[in-house]
Amino acid sequence: MAGFRSLARQVRDPRSDLALRRYSLRKCLERFAPYGHRATWDHLCSRAGFGAEDRSPDPVRLVAALEELEEARSVWLAYEVDFAERRKKEKHDGLRRPGTVDDWHRLTWGGFGVAWCDDPRVHPRAPLAEVLRLLISALERDPDAGCPVCGGARLIWKYDLDHEPSTGPVCTHCGILVPRPVLTPEALADARRGRLLVSVA
Numbered sequence: 001m002a003g004f005r006s007l008a009r010q011v012r013d014p015r016s017d018l019a020l021r022r023y024s025l026r027k028c029l030e031r032f033a034p035y036g037h038r039a040t041w042d043h044l045c046s047r048a049g050f051g052a053e054d055r056s057p058d059p060v061r062l063v064a065a066l067e068e069l070e071e072a073r074s075v076w077l078a079y080e081v082d083f084a085e086r087r088k089k090e091k092h093d094g095l096r097r098p099g100t101v102d103d104w105h106r107l108t109w110g111g112f113g114v115a116w117c118d119d120p121r122v123h124p125r126a127p128l129a130e131v132l133r134l135l136i137s138a139l140e141r142d143p144d145a146g147c148p149v150c151g152g153a154r155l156i157w158k159y160d161l162d163h164e165p166s167t168g169p170v171c172t173h174c175g176i177l178v179p180r181p182v183l184t185p186e187a188l189a190d191a192r193r194g195r196l197l198v199s200v201a
Contacts, residue, residue: 004073008024012066022057032073034132036116036163039123040123043128080109113164115135119175135148135179144183148182150171155170155187165177165180
């Protein structure tokens with residue numbers, strides 16, 4: 001099975017058939033898809049300017065989509081290295097029990113579904129790397145009341161999500177499943193009740 005970098009080389013290879021290059025980009029999403037496979041694909045296509053069903057997109061646009069994905073992946077991999085180093089130090093210092101961020105992180109190792117979007121057509125419009133930086137920043141500070149990605153003030157608790165966890169607070173503006181550790185207990189309770197949240201950011 002080809003890894004992300006090998007697939008990325010195939011996407012860039014001008015000697016390869018265009019359909020194979022497009023297929024290789026889709027396969028990259030099996031290795032790294034922050035919004036989930038379908039939502040990340042929709043995001044990349046719309047940002048790069050080709051149709052999600054386009055079987056022969058402009059190669060320049062295909063590579064632009066890959067470059068956005070690669071930048072986001074490097075942001076996430078750097079976070080995972082920092083995370084692993086922090087956990088190693090905590091274990092060395094005797095802190096064996098992981099916290100809520102650690103529990104959440106365990107479900108997203110590798111970057112799949114980090115900012116899960118259950119509806120593939122509703123996702124943040126900003127570049128993927130920017131979205132991940134905002135999310136990482138939120139994970140590293142005290143919990144807040146609103147969406148860490150778009151600042152949206154309305155979070156609704158949704159059930160039967162096609163993701164683990166299968167329930168949680170979803171931003172009605174940008175569509176991400178907001179990681180529980182970045183929200184205050186009050187914000188989580190309000191999302192469960194469907195109340196409008198007031199962002200303090």
